[in-house]
Amino acid sequence: MISSISWLPKGAANPVPAVADPPSKEEIDEIVKSAAFDKSGQSDNEDGDEDMDDDASNEAGEVAQALEVADALGRTSNTANSGTSFDSITDGLRELDMENYDEEDDGIELFSTGFGDLYYPSNDMDPYLKDKSDDDSEEVEDMTINPTDAVLVCAHSGDEVSQLEVWIYEESNDGDSNMYVHHDIIISANPLCTEWLDCPLKGGEKGNFIAVGSMEPSIEIWDLDIIDEVQPCVVLGGIAERKEKKNKISVKYKKDSHKGPVLGLAWNKEYRNILASASADKRVKIWDVATGKCDITMEHHTDKVQAVAWNHHAPRVILSGSFDRSVVMKDGRVPEHSGYKWSVTADVESLAWDPHNQNLFVVSLEDGTVQGFDVRAAKSDATSELKPSFTLHAHDKAVCTVSYNPSAPNLLATGSEDKMVKLWDLSNNQPSCVASTNPKVGAIFSMSFSEDSPFLLAMGGSKGKLKVWDVLSDDRVHRRFGNYIKRKIPQSGS
Secondary structure: OEEEEEEEOOOOOOOOOEEOOOOOHHHHHHHHHHHHOOOOOOOOOOOOOOOOOHHHHHHHHHHHHHHHHHHHHHHHHHHHOOOOOHHHHHHHHHHHOHHHOOOOOOOOOOOOOOOOOOOOOOHHHOHHHHHHHHHHHHHHHHHOOOOOOEEEEEEEEOOOOEEEEEEEEEOOOOOOOEEEEEEEEEEOOOEEEEEEEOOOOOOOOOOOEEEEEEOOOOEEEEEOOEEOOOOOOEEEOOEEEEEEEOOEEEEEEOOOOOOOOEEEEEEOOOOOOEEEEEEOOOOEEEEEOOOOEEEEEEOOOOOOEEEEEEOOOOOOEEEEEEOOOEEEEEEOOOOOOOOEEEEOOOOEEEEEEOOOOOOEEEEEEOOOEEEEEEOHHHHHOOOOOOOOOEEEEOOOOOEEEEEEOOOOOOEEEEEEOOOOEEEEEOHHHOOEEEEEEOOOOOOEEEEEEOOOOOOEEEEEEOOOOEEEEEHHHOHHHHHHHHHHOOOOOOOOOO
């Protein structure tokens, strides 16, 4: 399935991504160690001696295996040919001198005509190298990301592997678009959420990174400008040590780590080193990705926290939604303050701030409804019952994802487990459905409008397929919102 979709700003990606260096021995050891965490029966040591030298243990295992193979080889040899002993096989191999097989005798040219090998004064004259050069040029061209290309990242979970897929979407004037996977990144756990960020973690003015929350308590940050990378460049939190003894597993977490799956992420575009996370451990954390440390932990929910979002115009204000059927707004500068709380009718699936109005946000719920709220009502009396501005019965099943259009005010997209995507006009707090479609991707788990091409809507779901819908191709949408085609989203604080 596709659990999350993130668009990259055009021009953010390196035109020709670099290829990662082969992993070092230390990195390989770390990967093996991490994989070993998930294996059962790690320790059969009943006397509690947990200080056994791993290298010695591995060496003993290898020796035992070698002895078994040698023993089997000896039996097979004797059975097949009673006249041939194991020692004779060893003598035969020694005569072949396999260790020096690749060393050629002086004066002997293997695979030669005897008159010297044919050569060309330049590579351009060699037809074989010329063809290879053409192939290389085509490969470089295929891997080049043009500034006009739209790039998006999908979090994809399969039966055998989980990965991040980097897609290229090429727009064309004739409406015949082209979309393909540029490269992918193999990750160790099923991804649940992603968030793009440009904090320069490796120097320079800006970077091109994707943060990934998964079934693990850690948050991995990957460099999207590197191909064939095997390790994230930053890991926030996670498990420091995991032991199994007498059918019981004990886990030691890294300092300030989440202690459950990471369900939601939100990058702060104003304070570019700040990343917020929501977890099944009922906590909201605010991280400094530059230092890799957690600055703030908030525990204002009583059940799993499904989603977080920073206000576009007031970047210190954060919103969180939970399975405790509440939404809480807090100021990151005073995390100890209880904030403002709204009760909703079902478990929160997703939420989003209105990019055109700093006072408005919507929440989508497990019961198929979408509710809109105005924070100005909260300011009047913090102790009063905070009622929604509207309640929309949008879908027959859970509304897993919502996305505001960045260019057209009041245009909201909703995606549901009922496999439908719907577009709504929220004008005057009286929502009306403008258009709907079944994109044939299964239950809709993630959906997002592009910032650069604001009427392109990317959709992904349970079938693991990615679709991009140009919503202006629908006449009803074009008539209602077509006049916003060239409008830009207001900048923060304007």
